[in-house]
Amino acid sequence: MEEEFIPANYEEKWQRSWKDAGIFIAPQESEKPKYFCLEMYPYPSGKMHIGHVRNYSIGDAVARYRRASGYNVIYPMGFDSFGMPAENAAIKEGGHPREITDRNIASIKTDFEKMGFSHDWNREVMSHDPNYFRWNQWFFLKFLEKGLAYRTFANVNWCGPCNTVLANEQVHNGRCWRCSSEVEQRDMDQWFLKITNYAQELLDSLEDISFPNHVKALQRDWMGRSEGALIRFKVDGDDGLEIEAFTTRPDTIFGVTFVTLAPENPLCKDLVSGHENEAEWQQMEKEAKQLSDMDRGMLKEKKGVFLGRYAINPLTGEKIPIYAGNFVIASYGTGSVMAVPGHDQRDFDFAKQHNLPIKKVLNEKGNESSEPLEAAFEGYGEMVNSTREGFDGLSGEEAKRAVIDALENEDTGNGMIQWKIRDWLISRQRYWGTPIPIIHCDGCGMVPVPEEDLPVLLPDDVEFTWEGNPIETSPTFSKVDCPTCGQPARRETDTMDTFVDSSWYFMRYTDARNSEECFSKTASDYWMNVDFYCGGIEHAQMHLIYARFWTKAVRDLGLHQVDEPFQELLCQGMVNAQAPYCKSCNITHPVSERGNNCPHCSAELSERSAKMSKSLGNTVGPVSMIEQYGADTIRLFILFAAQPTAGMDWSDTAVESCYRQMKAIWNLSHEMLSWQNDSAPIDDWLTIQFQERRKQWVNDMEGVDLRASVMLSHYDVYSDLVWYQRRGGKNGPLARSLLLDWAKMLHPATPHLAEELWAAAGGVGLVAAELLNFDDKEGEKGYSGINSVLxxxxxxxxxxxxxxxxxxxxxRHLETEATSATIQCSEAWKGDLVRTGIELLESDFPMKQAMGEIMSRPFAQVGDVRGQVPGAWKRIMKQMYKWSPTEREVLKKNLDEVEILKGATDFLINELGVNELHIYIAGEGEDVGGKAKFSFPAEPGIAYL
RNA sequence: GCAGGGGUUGCCAAGCUUGGUCAACGGCGCCGGACUUAAGCUCCGGUCUCAAGAGGUUCGAGGGUUCGAAUCCCUCCCCCUGCACCA
Incomplete structure (x- = not known):
């Protein structure tokens, strides 16, 4: 161990040692229980950014801890290497996406290596590797066989700049998730996966996994289950036409006064045809089709067009007008709504606007008047004004059930569950993805590529331009003979959404080199599911739903037996940094504006923390940070500055403070190693105190409370050692054995430093390969461990x-420096009094009657003491509840205070900076400063002269 | 509007699930001291207020429960995140 702390001198060395020893390679066969620690595999941009650093610092600490606590840990890494950035780069700068991707992977890998993460690279998976994506194709064929994959002509989201369709999940507020441009609607033939088959299971099994609440909420939201009824309204005068409406409130059926269809609903055309409003409807339909969802959301004006026809309420036989409304969504439910203005505010407004009747069919509790409604009552209440027998008086679920029963009896409707989630559109009109293994034959239709012909590789004879799908520029790719009839046919040119890749990569990790199968059942059954999954919140509703779906679908193919891919999910918070901010404009500005006034309103700029981003320029380069401080310091900062799930602020001064701490640990350890065989009374204390720290640390690590555990390992233990030294400790053998254990505690967060200490203290081999083996069985949790020494x-x-x-x-009083101190310790009877108090308190004695009990005790019988007891008890009563369990334990020990303080006289004189110190029991010496009356157990009277 | 998560002493941030351990951990910043030729290094101490110690006022605001509340209950305000005319 060198004298000076210079991380650059040793970090790389240990990284090599780990690699050479192969200790991070997870064997398939093991006596140990398995542990699957996983981070979301990254898209390979050319450089490691701070988000990666945070993500993997967390995962690596968990993986290293689990290894040390005796698990067979699989901690793999790979790259989500298909996707548009590489393709766009190829178009912009020339080259091939594959070259760009390979180059980026090589570059980011060297960055990762500098951090000292303990990934098992033998299991590396890359999406763009044909040995990987051939299984995408294979799964696709299996799904096709099982009816889980299908192709249909549908109205889909189209992103112009990205030149491809998007899944619903990939459209946020009407904009493309990737490029933020507005998405338009197009009718196209596209491939879908039937994720809706699994909607109920995806919802239910959220109960079985420990995901953060907000992620579960997000997923529930996205799946959008609602229970209700499908009701069929016959069109008056046309037996062939029927309007189906989904409602969650069948209990309001008697209040339906009109029905509204989405303008795009195909029924509209039939209904309005020949009517004077036809043109008006056509206009509305045109607008609706052009509008992106974004604009639709912004729609202030609710428009309705009467379609000239009437529907029949199936329960009442009433004739009610049919409208087209621009606020009805064609793709949700049936694209038509039964309108109940009395009990739905939106319908209420619409009815007012179009002068339609408003019926009250539910009674609001406490407001049973028959006055006309001023607003819709949307709650539950007793049914009233039903035009049929047997409904009035029912409410809530009972009412709904009765209506559904009636509808089902008369075959005019049925109970139904509606979902918001749609099938997953996986076609993409881009090059850099998995080709969909289908051949279109004029004679045979869509023919799956035979399994033995997989993988369908991406063609290289293509041109990358902004025009259309580059695959289509290949002169050879499309031309293929039909596998069934042998006639010339066309190959499908769509590729798969890259979320397909990330939907099962974790399963591939379990058997990454398998060239015969996607993975063996043995391997996946042994390793799955993922015990700890760590990644960004941005994947809460796409990746984390798709992967759950894929896992279930593949389970049903019989390939493995787990229901859920990820048992525990941790979403790490964002890394923020200060950026200039204008309070009045509420705008965050790039750091280039720092020191200037607001470019918009000229107000003075303050600072606020904002997500690190290129556009704000408030980023830090992790690699240069490593060069400056070493990887360990950065890792310590990441874990110490905030809890894993919380957002954290990057702060250069805080990083420096971590660096100082690292250095302090280094210097102290270095000094400890020079200690000789000098034992001291304080040795026992250190031994026991350190054992307490270890126990607490294990406890925090088990709960993945990384911040707390790092505080213990890197700060508290250090403070203890400093105190030990101040109290005269310098026991060499003790220090050495402590250093060995301490290195194990330092290891998950700062592995390089830990190896240095381990080696210097005489540890054999690598601490990264060591088991904790802490012998901390005795003295369970809590404060039972407080013995007299502590x-x-x-x-x-x-x-x-x-x-x-x-x-x-x-x-302040003496107006000069104090040179002499006198400590008057508590008289013995006060100790008796305190211990009696604690005893009574802990035995649930009614404390209001404690005085009587106390006065009956022997110590209160002594003549001159007896009179002082009540006053002292009053004082103690007040304090008693405030004592911590620790303090109570200390008081219960009945310490010989004078003895202890006298034993530490030199230490106290030194620490207090006085020349003399007198210690005695109050009453046994001069009552200096009249402090005797202040003396209580653990609170002596202290006076200075 | 609906859902999820927050508002703690200059800043960041623990604690609140299981009320007394809380004037409230820790880090940053600031102040003082030691060391040093000198430190921006390291170490020690201080950092709501009053004060030769038993006090006072604090944990978004206001109520309530309790011997006792940052912690439990109610109401309100503000911030973040997601979904959003979903029938």
């Missing part, structure tokens, strides 16, 4: 604190 030291620290406080006060 109690004495806690007492001493507390006296030192009190004495320091008093010194300040005293010197």
């Amino acid at each position: 109690a004495e030291e806690i007492f001493l620290q507390s006296i030192l604190d009190q004495a320091r406080q008093m010194k300040g006060l005293a010197e």
Whole structure:
């Protein structure tokens, strides 16, 4: 161990040692229980960014800890290497997406290596590797066989700039998730996966996994289950036409006064045809089709066009007008709504606007008047004004059930569950993805590529331009003979959504080199599911739903037996940094504006923390940080600055503070190694105290409370050692054995430093390969571990604190420096009193009657003491509830305070900066400063002269 | 509007699930001292207020429960995130 702390001198060395020893390679066969630690595999941009650093610092600490606690840990890494950035780069700068991707992977890998993560690279998976994506194609064929994959002509989201269709999940507020441009609607033939088959299971099994609440909420939202009824309204005068409406409120059926169809609903045309409003409807339909969902959401004006026809309420036989409304969504439910203005505010407004009747068919509790409604009552209530027998008086679920029963009896409707989630559109009109293994034959239709012909590789004879799908520029790719009839046919040119790749890569990790199968059942059954999954919140509703779906679908193919891919999910928070901010404009500006006034309103700019981004320029380059401080310091900062799930602020000063701490640990360890065989009374304390720290640390690591555990390992243990030194400790053998265990605690967060200490203290081999083996069985959790040794030291620290406080006060009075201190410890009977109090309190004695009990005790019988007991008890009563369990334990020990303080006289004189110190029991010496009356157990009277 | 998560002492941030351990961990910043030729290094101490110690006022605001509340209950305000005319 070198004298000076220079991480650059040793970090790379240990990284090589780990690699050479192969200790991060997870064997398939093991006696140990398995542990699957996983981070979301990254898209290979050319450089590691701070998000990667945070993500993997967390995962690596968990993986290293689990290895040390005796698990067979699989901690793989790979790259989500298909996708548009590489293709766009190829178009812009020339080259091939494959070259660009390979180059980026090589570059980012060297960055990762510098951090010292313990990934098992033997299991590396890359999406763009034909040995990987051939299984995408294979799964696709299996899904096709099982009816889980299908092709249909549908109205889909089209992103012009990206030149491809998008899944619903990939459209946010009407904009493309990738490029933020507006998405338009197009009718196209596209491939879908039937994720809706699994909607109910995806919803239900959220209960079985530990995901953060907000992620579960997000997924529930996205799946959007609603229970209700499908009701069929016959069109008056046309037996062939029927309007189906989905409602969650069948209990309001008697209040239906009109029905509204989405303008795009195909029924509209039939209904309005020949009517004077036909043109008006056509206009509305045109607008609706052009509008993106974004604009639709912004729609202020609710428009309705009467379609000239009437529907029949199936339960009442009433004739009600049919409208087309621009606010009805064609793709949700049936694209038509039964309108109940009395009990739906939106319908209420619409009815007012179009002068339609408003019927009250539910009674609001406490408001049973028959006055016309001023607003819709949307709650549940008793049914009233039903035009049929048997409904009035029912409410809530009962009412709904009765209506559904009636509809089902008369075959005019049925109970139904409606979902918001749609099937997953996986076609993409882009090059850099998995080709969909289908051949279109004029004679045979769509023919799957035979399994033995997989993989369908991407063609290289293509041109990358912004025009259309580059695959289509290949002169050879499309031309293929039909596998069935042998006639010339066309190959499908759509590729798969890259979320397909990330939907099962974790399963591939379990058997990454398998060239015969996607993975063997043995391997996946042994390793799956993922015990700990760590990644960004941005994948809460896409990746994390698709992967759950894929896992279930593949399970049903019989390939493995787990229901859920990820048992525990941790979403790490964002890394923020300060950026200039204008309060009045509420705009965050790029750091280039720092020091200037607001470019918009000229107000003075303040600072606020904002997500690190290129556009704001408030980023930090992790690699240069590593060069400056070493990887360990950055890792320590990441884990220490905030809890894993919280957002964290990057702060250069805080990083420096971590660097100082690292250095302090280094320097102290270095010094400890020079200690000789000098034992001291304080040795026992260190031994026991350190054991307590270890126990607490294990506890926090088990709960993945990384911040707390790092605080213990990197700060508290250090402070203990400093105190030990101040109290005269310098026991060489003790220090060496402690260093070995300490290195194990330092290892998950700062592995390079840990290896240095381990080696310097005489550890054999690598600490990264060591088991914890802490022998901490005795003394369970809690404060039972407080023995006299710890109690004495806690007492001493507390006296030192009190004495320091008093010194300040005293010197203000003395108006000069204090040179002499007198400590008058508590009389014995006060100790008896305190312990009696605690005893009564802990035995649930009614404290209001405690005085009587106390006065009956032997110590209160002594003549001159008896009179002082009530006053002292009053004082103690007040304090008693405030004592911590630790303090109580200390008080219960009945320490010989004078003895302990006298034993530490030199130490106290030194710490307090006085020349002399007198210690005795109050009453056994001069009552200096009249402080005797202040003396209580653990709170002596302290006076200065 | 609906859902999820927050508002803690200059800043960041623990604690609140299981009320007394809380004037409230820790880090940053700031102040003082030691060391040093000198430190921006390291170490020690301080950092709501009052004060030779038993006090006061604090944990978004206001109520309530309790011997006792940052912690439990109610109401309100504000911030973030997601979904959003979903029938």
